[in-house]
Amino acid sequence: MTKKERHELILKLITEKEIDNQQDLSNALKKSGIEVTQATISRDINDLKLIKINGIAKKYRYSLPFSQAIISHESAEILSKLVISVVTTSNFIVIKTLDGSANTAANIIDDATFVNVLGTIAGDNTILIVLNTKQDAEVVCQKIKELIKNA
Amino acid sequence: MTKKERHELILKLITEKEIDNQQDLSNALKKSGIEVTQATISRDINDLKLIKINGIAKKYRYSLPFSQAIISHESAEILSKLVISVVTTSNFIVIKTLDGSANTAANIIDDATFVNVLGTIAGDNTILIVLNTKQDAEVVCQKIKELIKNA
DNA sequence: ATTTTTGTTGTATAATTATTATGAGGTGTA
DNA sequence: TACACCTCATAATAATTATACAACAAAAAT
Helix, strand or coil, X not given: XXXXXXXHHHHHHHHHCCCCCHHHXXXXXXHCCCCCCHHHHHHHHHHHCCEEEECCCCCEEEXXXXXXXXXXXXXXXXXXXXXXXXXXXXXXXXXXXXXXXXXXXXXXXXXXXXXXXXXXXXXXXXXXXXXXXXXXXXXXXXXXXXHHHCC | CCHHHHHHHHHXXXXXXXXXXXXXXXXXXXXXXXXXXXXXXXXXXXXXXXXXXXXXXXXXXXXXXXXXXXXXXXXXXXXXXXXXXXEEECCEEEEEECCCCHHHHHHHHHHCCCCCEEEEEECCCEEEEEXXXXXXXXXXXXXXXXXXXXX
């Protein structure tokens, strides 16, 4: 196991789960077969420049600073082809996609790790994204539109 | 507002929500129109002999030092393994599950027949439960959490 | 083939931050 | 007055994170 691999796994873990302290992260790594101490995690966090942001269920969560949020050009391109419309209503975003593509699009959007997203549900040609507040919905909606526009 | 009333409200709040610190509790009380400082809460907690137990979404939560187990141990056990988080927003409950497990979890929850549930939609790793009111959502959310907790 | 340098880690613990408890003083009421 | 109860300020405690130091391994230099 190299440090690089560990770093990658850390990034994966913190985007998949709300992890709010280094011991939890150490435990999560352990489940993936990588065993290091909190001290090492502390250094990793520092290397990766991770920050703590507000979580949904938890008070905090580790995260990449938003500027580094990850979505590949390729993904954005696919997204732009699949998505027909993006609208908000109260604390929801409703996205219409090509028939049968809602899931693909939803996965791409999920991977973009918008931190305020409570949950995402994809049907056949519709995605419903649930957020905490109307404001969150508007912000995230805008971000999604930008992703598509810049693809 | 009497101290007794406040104590009762505190008990109500801590059973409905996962509250993990005194400031949060103070804030929650404020929303109900009762404004006291953390210092007072500290004394209330002491009066009520509340304890901190493990939460589901959060690391801790305040609780009465007893716990009433309610439903099918087997189902609850499965549920507890599948569910990652349970949160409410307006009149919805959003449940995150392990990938691919949303349907299984949704079925178990459906079987628990919460009377106020309007409908349940399961995606791949997210369940959306729609209820009549925000209050219903909070109550049912709490019940689901209890199911899991007591597993 | 040794020796030196460099980088990485764990242990132990220091530093920091978050949370809770409490002393002192004020207000209202019997 | 005596008492209950509160806030403010801050002390005490607990949780979390960072780091000094020693050990080790691998790469580089001699």
